[in-house]
Amino acid sequence: MITPSYSPSEMRYDHGMKYRRCGRSGVLLPEISLGFWHNFGDVNTLANSRAMAHYAFDHGITHFDLANNYGPSYGSAEETFGQLMEKSFRPYRDELFISSKAGYDMWPGPYGNWGSRKYLMASLDQSLKRMKLDYVDLFYSHRYDPETPLEETLQALVDIVRQGKALYVGISRWPVEATDFACRYLREHDTPCLIYQGKYNLLDREPEQQGILKQVKEQGAGFIAFSPLAQGLLTGRYLNGIPSDSRIARDTTLKRETLTADMQARIKALNEIAARRGQTLAEMSLAWLLKDELVTSVIIGASSVAQLEDNLKAVANTSFGTEELEEIQRILL
Numbered sequence: 001m002i003t004p005s006y007s008p009s010e011m012r013y014d015h016g017m018k019y020r021r022c023g024r025s026g027v028l029l030p031e032i033s034l035g036f037w038h039n040f041g042d043v044n045t046l047a048n049s050r051a052m053a054h055y056a057f058d059h060g061i062t063h064f065d066l067a068n069n070y071g072p073s074y075g076s077a078e079e080t081f082g083q084l085m086e087k088s089f090r091p092y093r094d095e096l097f098i099s100s101k102a103g104y105d106m107w108p109g110p111y112g113n114w115g116s117r118k119y120l121m122a123s124l125d126q127s128l129k130r131m132k133l134d135y136v137d138l139f140y141s142h143r144y145d146p147e148t149p150l151e152e153t154l155q156a157l158v159d160i161v162r163q164g165k166a167l168y169v170g171i172s173r174w175p176v177e178a179t180d181f182a183c184r185y186l187r188e189h190d191t192p193c194l195i196y197q198g199k200y201n202l203l204d205r206e207p208e209q210q211g212i213l214k215q216v217k218e219q220g221a222g223f224i225a226f227s228p229l230a231q232g233l234l235t236g237r238y239l240n241g242i243p244s245d246s247r248i249a250r251d252t253t254l255k256r257e258t259l260t261a262d263m264q265a266r267i268k269a270l271n272e273i274a275a276r277r278g279q280t281l282a283e284m285s286l287a288w289l290l291k292d293e294l295v296t297s298v299i300i301g302a303s304s305v306a307q308l309e310d311n312l313k314a315v316a317n318t319s320f321g322t323e324e325l326e327e328i329q330r331i332l333l
Ligand SMILES: NC(=O)c1ccc[n+]([C@@H]2O[C@H](COP(=O)([O-])OP(=O)(O)OC[C@H]3O[C@@H](n4cnc5c(N)ncnc54)[C@H](OP(=O)(O)O)[C@@H]3O)[C@@H](O)[C@H]2O)c1
Pocket: 034, 035, 036, 037, 038, 039, 065, 066, 142, 172, 173, 197, 198, 225, 226, 227, 228, 229, 230, 231, 232, 233, 235, 236, 237, 245, 246, 247, 248, 282, 299, 300, 301, 302, 303, 304, 306, 307, 308, 310, 311
């Protein structure tokens, strides 16, 4: 039987999702966004990808985050999104905020990687075709390129907006000084940096420690946290070992050696605090990020609707007592 066309929930904005203003812009992003890095590639079933995307949109997740090379294979997460666009989301395009990126290896040869104008322009054209979109809402330079003049990368972002292929631009994983330069350059060229995307979670505090969080606020940009659950470590997934269908079992971007005895002890201790708060560890880990108004949104990954369901509950309680925060801090030291 052909899957019937999608009718999103009429209650999609009534399930408790909150929206935060992204820096000094007109854009509001959901506190929880959905990333397509894993579990939406051509190695995954379309049925599960579709179920997760529908569930997300039905519960107020309006922001989907992609990149040219998400999959595996490279490009296939964008292709999956293109199928969802055709079959489900086309009538709701204006309710969605879609991002893509270029910066990592995508195709062979000298023009399929890093930060040249040649690469960024060609890559976005390919992404738009795969995603069956005329424009993305947000296009990122996926990483800082120490070899290409920053002006070249940034001017490509400016021109992409002027061509109407993206409404906004952002940067991801750029170091502090280059971020400052990027924000100034983009503002002076009438294309302010909308958002900075960086890895931030209870176990990885770099944006806080290196001052990126404060810096981007001063520059008028938002901050969106990727891998907010440390790829699954900050959930119940590994409390009792390594499930065979988990990311660690696949041993690709999350290695087995990460789950040391010490890590397991910390996760268990954090889980006890979460239980006292009436939350799962995943909920508490997301809530901990969202307690900070400098964080515009967190981009979660998920491999099932059940995980999404769990994670979405995080927005219900994002406040922490001082003692709770101190206890969490002691576990992480
Ligand atoms: N800018 C960049 O360079 C960059 C880099 C990385 C990621 N990102 C973005 O950030 C997004 C999220 O990254 P991520 O996938 O690493 O995020 P994450 O939310 O830290 O980890 C997601 C994984 O955690 C597990 N999980 C999630 N919720 C769970 C729950 N409630 N209970 C148990 N396990 C749960 C699942 O693992 P299992 O698969 O084991 O079930 C899931 O695939 C990406 O999709 C991408 O959009 C950007």
